[in-house]
Amino acid sequence: LAKTTQPISMDSYEGQEVNITCSHNNIATNDYITWYQQFPSQGPRFIIQGYKTKVTNEVASLFIPADRKSSTLSLPRVSLSDTAVYYCLVGDGDSNYQLIWGAGTKLIIKP
Amino acid sequence: GAVVSQHPSRVICKSGTSVKIECRSLDFQATTMFWYRQFPKQSLMLMATSNEGSKATYEQGVEKDKFLINHASLTLSTLTVTSAHPEDSSFYICSATDRRTNSPLHFGNGTRLTVT
Numbered sequence: 001l002a003k004t005t006q007p008i009s010m011d012s013y014e015g016q017e018v019n020i021t022c023s024h025n026n027i028a029t030n031d032y033i034t035w036y037q038q039f040p041s042q043g044p045r046f047i048i049q050g051y052k053t054k055v056t057n058e059v060a061s062l063f064i065p066a067d068r069k070s071s072t073l074s075l076p077r078v079s080l081s082d083t084a085v086y087y088c089l090v091g092d093g094d095s096n097y098q099l100i101w102g103a104g105t106k107l108i109i110k111p
Numbered sequence: 112g113a114v115v116s117q118h119p120s121r122v123i124c125k126s127g128t129s130v131k132i133e134c135r136s137l138d139f140q141a142t143t144m145f146w147y148r149q150f151p152k153q154s155l156m157l158m159a160t161s162n163e164g165s166k167a168t169y170e171q172g173v174e175k176d177k178f179l180i181n182h183a184s185l186t187l188s189t190l191t192v193t194s195a196h197p198e199d200s201s202f203y204i205c206s207a208t209d210r211r212t213n214s215p216l217h218f219g220n221g222t223r224l225t226v227t
Contacts, residue, residue, distance in 0.1 A: 032215070036218075041202065041223065043115075043117070043206070044204070044206075044218045046218075087155070089216070099216075103154045
């Protein structure tokens with residue numbers, strides 16, 4: 001079964017760039033790596049997904065090395081409203097369609 | 112973007128009663144829907160995976176007779192918590208995807224169930 005590891009929590013300040021890394025081994029070779037944001041009492045919200053190298057959209061960038069054993073979510077110029085829990089999600093390398101969640105990183109942005 | 116509607120957002124019920132939670136994909140066809148449970152300050156825990164027209168696949172430790180899942184169409188899945196007990200109180204979240212297109216998961220906003 002794939003295993004993921006994320007930092008439990010991180011602090012940063014408004015305007016800073018924040019990088020959150022998820023380590024993951026034994027992931028599916030043909031599946032995306034996806035990151036979600038979750039606010040209290042809400043369902044997770046899709047942020048970004050990628051397969052290899054770097055992906056960028058209007059809210060974040062995702063860096064994935066060639067071995068795909070980790071991925072780094074980069075949030076540029078964070079604001080207070082980015083305070084949330086961030087989860088990585090990967091496909092399991094041992095079974096079809098099994099998805100494995102990271103435990104989540106609680107990001108706190110300070111003024 | 113893709114929208115998943117989950118209803119109700121909050122429900123309080125008495126011990127021993129059953130509660131049905133609906134999950135609808137509003138603008139795409141959901142070949143696969145997932146049901147999760149989340150306890151406070153914990154990560155999402157997958158309860159079951161349902162493919163349209165098939166029986167749901169339950170994770171280890173999840174009682175299929177207690178958590179009935181129906182996924183009869185490409186836009187609707189329901190989770191029924193039967194004979195609910197206080198320990199079933201939790202935040203239940205559904206997600207949906209079209210596996211034919213490898214689209215990301217789209218989540219409902221969750222249902223907070225309180226069993227008294």
